[in-house]
Amino acid sequence: MNSINKTVSVNGRTYNWPQKPLVVVCIDGSEPDYIEQAIAGGHMPYLASALENGADLRAHCVVPSFTNPNNLSIVTGQPPAVHGISGNFFLDPESGDEVMMNDPKFLRADTIFKAFHDAGAKVCIVTAKDKLRRLLGHGLDFSSGRAVSFSSEKADETTMAENGIDNAQAMVGRDIPSVYSAELSEFIFDAGVKLMESMHPDLMYLSTTDYIQHKHAPGTPVANEFYAMMDGYFAKLDALGATLALTADHGMNAKHDDDGKPDVIYLQEVLDGMLDPGDARVILPITDPYVVHHGALGSFATIYLNDEIDPDAVADALRTIDGIATVYPREIGCRMFGLPEDRLGDLIVVSDKSKVLGTSADRHDLSQLKEPLRSHGGVSEQTVPLIVTKPIDELPGGRQLRNFDIFDVALNHVS
Ligand SMILES: [Zn+2]
Numbered sequence: 001m002n003s004i005n006k007t008v009s010v011n012g013r014t015y016n017w018p019q020k021p022l023v024v025v026c027i028d029g030s031e032p033d034y035i036e037q038a039i040a041g042g043h044m045p046y047l048a049s050a051l052e053n054g055a056d057l058r059a060h061c062v063v064p065s066f067t068n069p070n071n072l073s074i075v076t077g078q079p080p081a082v083h084g085i086s087g088n089f090f091l092d093p094e095s096g097d098e099v100m101m102n103d104p105k106f107l108r109a110d111t112i113f114k115a116f117h118d119a120g121a122k123v124c125i126v127t128a129k130d131k132l133r134r135l136l137g138h139g140l141d142f143s144s145g146r147a148v149s150f151s152s153e154k155a156d157e158t159t160m161a162e163n164g165i166d167n168a169q170a171m172v173g174r175d176i177p178s179v180y181s182a183e184l185s186e187f188i189f190d191a192g193v194k195l196m197e198s199m200h201p202d203l204m205y206l207s208t209t210d211y212i213q214h215k216h217a218p219g220t221p222v223a224n225e226f227y228a229m230m231d232g233y234f235a236k237l238d239a240l241g242a243t244l245a246l247t248a249d250h251g252m253n254a255k256h257d258d259d260g261k262p263d264v265i266y267l268q269e270v271l272d273g274m275l276d277p278g279d280a281r282v283i284l285p286i287t288d289p290y291v292v293h294h295g296a297l298g299s300f301a302t303i304y305l306n307d308e309i310d311p312d313a314v315a316d317a318l319r320t321i322d323g324i325a326t327v328y329p330r331e332i333g334c335r336m337f338g339l340p341e342d343r344l345g346d347l348i349v350v351s352d353k354s355k356v357l358g359t360s361a362d363r364h365d366l367s368q369l370k371e372p373l374r375s376h377g378g379v380s381e382q383t384v385p386l387i388v389t390k391p392i393d394e395l396p397g398g399r400q401l402r403n404f405d406i407f408d409v410a411l412n413h414v415s
Helices: 032-040 045-050 067-076 112-118 130-136 168-172 183-199 211-215 221-239 267-274 311-319 330-337 403-412
Strands: 007-010 013-016 022-026 055-060 089-091 098-100 123-127 147-151 203-207 243-247 264-266 280-283 300-305 324-329 347-351 356-358 383-388
Touching: 007 112, 013 403, 022 067, 022 221, 022 403, 032 045, 032 221, 032 383, 045 221, 055 403, 067 112, 067 130, 067 403, 089 280, 112 123, 112 203, 123 130, 123 183, 130 147, 130 203, 147 183, 168 183, 183 203, 183 211, 183 221, 211 221, 221 243, 243 403, 264 267, 267 280, 267 300, 267 311, 267 356, 300 311, 311 324, 311 347, 324 330, 330 347, 347 356, 383 403
Parallel strands: 022 203, 022 243, 123 147, 123 203, 264 356
Antiparallel strands: 007 013, 055 383, 089 098, 243 383, 280 300, 300 347, 324 347
């Protein structure tokens, strides 16, 4: 069969074989305003001209609007109810421990990359942080010579067996940047261009970090500089023959009061005042080892209650608190947001746009927060860009695009 006519099916969806190399970029924390203001200010000349004929759409991300659930949705084409990764962090019902969900054993679906790779495609994945790399590259056969997957964080430790490339840092020719820097993301794009030149992959996925977006609002000089940096690499990838498709894992909003202090509802403290000690346990799925830029404060929490506590009564009490947007019982919340019921607590809580949810004040180290808090996690950060640099045919009317439709749009609807 001619490869151009080939299709690949995975997780109940079918994708056309890429006619040109497809580069999907997940710009972490890219509230739509960032690109809009960077283009308006003349900082993204390549993208501005590509969008004269390309598609500049908006989509909804997965709630909780966090990094890992959304990256896995983008690369599986399905919500967390299917792929299983509902947060950075969850309460393992088997052990009762709060654990990181970055081990592939928690993944319940194959990625689009694996399906294409199994069908003969060349695939490259470059992420900022190593926590995502193992999930995104899961199932690829690195001995094939057709798969490369590494993080800029650990590009100096790559091996053929684990990453499909020995010493990726030497290929990129840059120092390993700090995990808290814009350069961590620039490293990814530089790697992407070099892999496009040397390997000419069918599919490439580049996933950045939201370090800049957590600290700098859309249209500010540092934000514009970051988007200008990306624009230069987008132009290079385009010049190498690639189609680019851009989206985000989630948006980003200011979450502080007028004095610049984080605007926090400490849920564990609220519940401990309402119930007996140990009756309620608050889990914040934003929690990860990299807390410097958000202090583990986001707009989404889940609550585990002891069996004798009535979830509906607790939900009613929480709904009266100023700044709490919604409280759902597990079953309804999981249906609303497409989440796996066995990985969420009895209640799902989402805060308002300007508020974040914490456990208790003594469990959040906010001393590292140097700028007024910007964060995500709620429904208020659900709208993200969905951009393709080539013209697309008309999508069915009334369709609410999701960020995890990006492979469908870019592979099946580019005209
Ligand atoms: Zn993110």
